[in-house]
């Protein structure tokens with residue numbers, strides 16, 4: 001676990017050093033919240049090659065502040081032998097080698113539930129958009145088709161739909177709460193059954209898909225969940241079924257998803273994330289039953305402010321030897 005913390009002095013500067021490898025939206029919006037308290041070492045602004053920059057600070061850097069683009073793998077950790085804490089201004093931690101961090105006694109914190117409400121709103125927005133064809137009808141109006149071709153095709157009602165939530169963590173719970181108010185029925189599958197949650201639980205995503213009109217992916221990406229939505233799950237969802245992904249692109253076998261959408265084997269999709277961002281399979285561009293977004297579900301100033309506050313609270317806890325506020329756990 002973390003060693004007693006040392007405040008590294010730079011002349012009279014008593015702020016603890018925190019390494020950042022890349023600029024993040026949270027830091028870009030609220031730089032002074034961080035720099036008031038910490039001496040931020042901005043690797044991306046250095047003229048030195050990264051390995052030289054890291055070598056210069058290797059023995060004095062105990063904390064790393066990153067985001068979803070900050071890949072923390074064994075090679076990086078090897079270069080930072082004094083590192084004892086990583087905090088990221090995101091929810092997903094698939095970019096971090098958690099096992100290697102554990103092995104090296106490096107504590108990891110994410111944002112806990114700070115983004116959950118915004119992400120849940122976005123998931124519901126995507127579902128409504130796919131079912132009621134909001135984006136598609138916007139295109140119809142802009143292209144002048146309302147006047148030239150007449151009425152736009154009907155969409156589908158949200159109320160009464162059977163929604164399967166994959167991953168009943170903080171985001172899944174917020175999605176369920178919202179969709180219940182719309183009159184949907186909720187079921188879920190999750191790594192651990194949640195005794196406090198009364199929605200029906202299925203043991204596999206395939207069984208969940210068989211009993212759902214739409215599935216919403218709210219789980220983290222790891223070795224167990226990579227391509228958790230595969231050919232079998234998509235065919236279980238069926239011709240009218242909808243898949244919404246606000247988790248990570250690689251939760252779905254994207255090639256298979258594209259094949260099913262192009263072939264009309266599922267009803268539609270709302271996708272905020274992709275396997276190889278910012279690449280989006282171009283076959284999807286022509287499909288009006290698919291809503292595509294550029295990984296924006298968490299992007300509100302309110303979310304970013306919360307994310308800055310939580311990251312700072314985690315860094316302060318670390319530098320004063322207190323337990324982290326939102327440590328990454330296995331539940």
Ligand SMILES: O=CC(=O)O
Nearest residue numbers: 068090091092298
């Ligand atoms: O994708 C966004 C996040 O993980 O916070």
